[in-house]
Amino acid sequence: MPVESCSTLIAAPRRLVAGVVRDGEAAAESLRAAGHRYSAAVRLLVPGDEVLLDARLVPGVRLPYRSRIRTVGVDGMVSDLVGGPARSLRHTTTLGDSPGGTVMRDEIRWRSPFGALGRIGDAILVRRLMREMLAARSAVYRRRAEDLAAAPAVVGAAVVRDGAVLAAQRSRPAELRGRWELPGGRVEPGETEPEALARECAEELAAQVEVGERTGTDLPVSTPGGEVVLRMYAAALHPDSPEPKPLEHLAVRWLRARELPTVGWVDADRAVVADLEALLVTSLPQ
Template identity: 40%
Template sequence: MPELRASALVDAPVAAVAGALLDTSLIAGFGVRVPGPLLCLGDELAGPFGVRLVVTRADLSGVSAAGDFLELHTDLVVTGAGTMVVDRVSWKAVGGVVGRFADVTVGRGMALRVLQKRSALLATRCAELVAARVVVGAAIVRSGRMLAQQRSFPADTAGKWELPGGRVEAGEKPSDALVRECFEELGVPVVVGDQVGPDVPLKRDLVLRIFAAELAGGEPEALEHNAVQWFTADELPAVDWLPADRVLMPALQALLN
């Protein structure tokens, strides 16, 4: 398969770059129909000329989508100067002289223009996410299970599940905000660990940032939600998650495996 490669250095942490890649607004402008505002593992993308792709990767390492005739891969490499974004596009070429001519003059030129435009959009979106307000969430693990809570309001999200957490207040550290939110929502103290997965865009100026956490005592209670429940790695995909939490399934399952 013919392949085109391009790379660009983005002055942003890898979590922000990986989060920007989840924002489907970066590809919707190219005539790609997407199922929602965020890319999720298993999503189907419909492009021009009947091209269909399935998302096969969406995590801190980058994103990939593959179909019968086209494959797209974006790999992220952390460097001392920022995050290197390496794009690879490969496609099935039509045989014969005409096919080779079209491949060189049309296929490669179109792919290069798309990558260049997407690179500019990505840099802008990364800058927005770096400066965005933060909502924190806790991936609390105990005995091979992860804690989730079921929303009771507002009406449009009632009954769906999410990880515990909430907004970081002005002047508050994300880790301190997460300790506060877990005590308010669950009635338990937690010890906050490392970030899990990418920053997930919620709005133009708001991101969800998940951290691994452990209980420091007590038993979680549903103080502000309908219920709390522990789930195994195999059970996580079947849970009716809020969209932003569902995006993080690969990273959350990795914590339990």
Template identity: 40%
Template structure:
């Protein structure tokens, strides 16, 4: 199986670079004009399927990994039997090492060997070069991004979620409660304040779950585990709040950014032998 690999050192923290990789628009921009087309939602998450094409043949880009370790995706239905893009992240003393690789399987016979040289290697090299430039640029943008926090509040094996009422493009979707971090405010202090304002409850914020998640061009979402310490949650700022179990997580109409942390939410709710 042919493979090409490239490494890039990005002067940004690993979590920031991981957030840049989750920006689906970055992926689309980095391969535009290379005979590859990608369309879909604003962020990548494990299990996402994005419409795409390689050359004249339509296919589907299936995301198989999207977390703080990197991103993996496979183009299914393109002109090559297999075309996989893998990005791994490594922390170093000088920044974050981005290791990009492309693996593909060419068709059999003389045409396959020709496609390997002309289509496979040529396209793979262009994808790697464009991707490296795009990741570096997006990471630099996100270094000073404003932060939005969300709370994963668990009680008796259930997770608290809320339904958005505004803006119009988000109304009806489900998310974890939270809001913007104020200037000079600590992330965890913001979690406590937002839960008091939105839900009328007291919480204790714990560790971060999953990666930083890109929202708008200059905003990041960070999700924190939180324990309810006082009060009963009420929908003070949104139409509805609800406690949901592990079996309901995947079927909920999540907003795209919150869907990124579904694996971590399952880890909080699923019994140990089912994780």
């Protein structure tokens, strides 16, 4: 089975690089740089999402591929071919900590059809295309991650109680009204991220929260003011906290794991549903 791989040192934390790895905008930019086309229904990919790649073989000749995301998280991402001319193709991105930041290792394994003729095509054409694709991906992902390392931070709180997580229904802007999110907001100058979360929950919910560990990957998000990085934290209500109230939202509700996929999340928070499910499982009494 042919294999092409590429390793890249990125001067950014692993959670941040993991967010870029799942970012469809980064994928589209890197593939355009290599002469290909990319499309997906969402920006931030989760397991089960499918992406379309229109691969440019030679000038005037393109082949469509369809891949499904198998896994995605702080350790990287795996996707498998589900439609295209190759018999099989797997793209694995593995992330590891390094003294200089994060090492991103991309590996593509594939099996072409047509027997000996396919192997000749691999040697003459496909390997070169894979190397060009990985080189473009390396350059684009490194630049995007290192730029995002200096971007403003937004924080969200996965407030867990009795096996359920608190969600808030947005009242604005108009295009997001009625969709659901985790409470949170921007980190102000001089604040730590946990301090910002505690303040935002007090302002939005009249609730006191105790902020715990990070959960999930960083998430690049576009705003009218530019790109920001969304970071999620596990949290719990303080024992003396009043019940959360929707001071700035339409409603609040406690969601159990089975309910998480059933609500209309804002796009960024949809990307952490799997992490919320895992968080709820670990929060239950053993």
